[in-house]
Amino acid sequence: MSQPEPQATASETGSRRTDAKASWSETLGSLGPIVGLVMLCIVGTLLNGDFATPDNLMNVLTRTAFIGIIAVGMCFVIILGGIDLSVGSMAALIAGCVIMFMNWAGPALGSPLLAVLLGAGLAVLLGAGFGLIHGLLISKGRIEPFIVTLGTLGIFRAYLTYFADGGALTLSNNLADLYAPVYYGSALGVPVPVWVFLLVALVGALILNKTAYGRYVQAIGSNETVARYAAVDVDRIKILTYMLLGTCVGIATLLYVPRLGSASPTTGLLWELEAIASVIVGGAALKGGSGSIVGTVIGAILLSVISNILNLTSIISVYLNAAVQGFVIITVAFLQKGRR
C-alpha cells in the first residue's frame, strides 16, 4: 500500500505480463505477516482453547498498544532510511519525568485532575522535544542516526536511573487511581489503549499515503540525493519525522504510566528492538524506501501473540522462549522476501 514512487513508476513502464507477475508476487509477499499471524492464531487455539477468548485477545491487543504505537512512528523513520535505537530509554525517561511532575503538581496545583492532564501533555511535548533534538543532530549536525540515538539511548536511561536513585519512581495513590482508567478503562467493550493504537495507526497510514509529507518521506528513503535535486526540503522532513516518532513514544508512555504507575531503570528495556522488529516483520526494508503501516501493526501484534502463546502453554522449555520468537521472526521475513 505504500510502495515508493520510483518502484511504482518502474513497474508501470514494464510490459503487461511482467507487471501482472510482479504484482502477484508482491501480493503474496505482502501477505507474509498476515499468513504468519493467522497460522500462529490457529496454532494458539489448538494448543489452548482459552487463546481465542475475547478476554485473551483484548489482553494481547492492549499490551501490543505500547510497542505498536511506537512502531508506527518507527515505520516512518525506517522508511526515511533512518533508525532510532533510543525509543525504549526515551519512553522510560518520559514516564519518569511525567510521574515526578504529577507527584509534584498534584499537591502544588491542588487539583489531581489538572495534574494528570498537564502530565499527559508534558509526555507528548517531551517526546516531540527529544525527537526534535534527534532530528537536528541528524540533519543539521550530519551525524548518523545510529550514532545519535545510540548516544541518547545511554543518556536517557542514565538520567532516569539518576532521578529514580536506582530504584523506582512511583505515582502517588490518588493520582494513580484517577489515571488508571486510561489503561484499564474500555469503551464499547474495547480497552482504551486499543482505541488509541487504532487511531494512531489510522492517522499514520493517512499521513504516509495521502499527504505530500508522506511521499517525501518515501522519496528520501528511496534515494536521498534524487529527493534533494527534486527540491525536497530533506532536513525539514527528517526533523519532522523524528519528531513524529518522539510524539508516538510520548503517546505510548501516556498509556504505559497508568498500567503500573511506576518507572524504573528496567522500564522499556529492548522496546527499540521490538519496535524495529515489528516494522521489519511488517514488510518494511531496513535500508529505507518502503514499508506500510498496516504491515507494521500486524507485525507488532504477531510479536505479542508469540509470547502470549508461549505463556499459555508449557510444552517448550522456558529457556527456549526467545529462540521461538527468533524462529518466527525469521520465518515471517522469509515468507515475504519477494518484496525486498
Next chain:
Amino acid sequence: MNRRNVLKSTIAALAFSAALPAFAADPVNLGVSIPAATHSFMGGINYWANQAKKDLEAAHKDLKITIRTAANATEQANQLQDLSSVNKINALVVFPFESAALTRPVANVKAKGAYVTVVDRGLTDTAAQDAYVAGDNTAFGKIPAEYIAKTLGGKGNVVALRGIPTTLDTERMDAFTGVLKAYPDIKLLDAKFANWNRDDAFKVTQDFLTRFKEIDAFWAADDDMAFGAMRAIEQAGRKDIKLIFGGAGAKDMVKVILDGSDPRIGANVSYSPKFIYDAIKLTAEARLKGEKLPATTIIPSVLIDKANAKDFYYADSPF
C-alpha cells in the same frame, strides 16, 4: 543502671580494648566494585555501598574507600585493573557482574597483594578470593514454599514467576520445588520467567490468569515482579488468589506487611542489598586489625512477617 547492665558494658569495654591491635596496622585502601544501578535491587546495592563509605570513613581515619560502578562485565574488569594499578588498593570488595568473566580479573588484583572479598555472585575459581559473603538463595526459595504450604493448609494451586535464567534463579527454584515435594496436594501449575521486571510480570500473570481458573497462591520471586502481578490480578478482578509472596524485602512491600493493608501479602523473605554494607564493614574492620574473614559468610535470608517487619524497613533506601 542495674548490675547486669554494668557487667555487660564492662565486658564490652574489655572486648573493645582487647580488639585494639598492639601495633598500628597499615592504613586500609579499600576498593569497592559493584554493578551500576540499573534496577531497584542494584539501586539498593549502590545506596548501601555509599552508606558504608560514609559511616566507615567517619569511624576510621586510616580507612579510604573508593567505589566504582560498572555497566557490564568488561567495564568492571577495566575498573578492577585501575583500582589495582592507579588507586593502589590493598583490599577489595567486589560484586561480580558475571561469575566466569570476572574470575581472572579478580585473581589479578589478588595476585598484586590485595585482600579480596567477593559478594553474592561467586567466582568460578574460589582461589581468586580470600572471603565470600552472600545472601542465602536456598532459603530464598525454601521460606516462601514453606510459608505458602503452611498458610494454604497443605492443599492448593500455586504458580511461580521466576527471574532471569541464571544459576542463582535455578537455585531458588530448586529449593522451592524441593519443599513442595513434601506436600503432594499442593500443585505447582507452572513457572515462567518474568525477568525480575514489572512489565514482564504483568504480562505473564495475565496469561496465567487466562490459563488457570483456580489459583490459590502466587510466588513472584522478587518484589518488583510481585507489583506487576498484583496489577494484573486486580485488572482481571480475580478473587481466588489468597496469597502473593514476593521476595527480597523491598521497602514498599515491607510497608504493606507492617500496615497489614493487603490480606494476601502477609510475609516476605529478606534478601537485602544491605549485605554489601555488611561485607564492606566486615572486610574493612578485619583488615584494619590485620585479620582475615571466615572463608564464607552467609547473610541469612529470613521470613519477614508482621512481627519483625519494622527491622527490615529502611525508609531512605531506594529499595
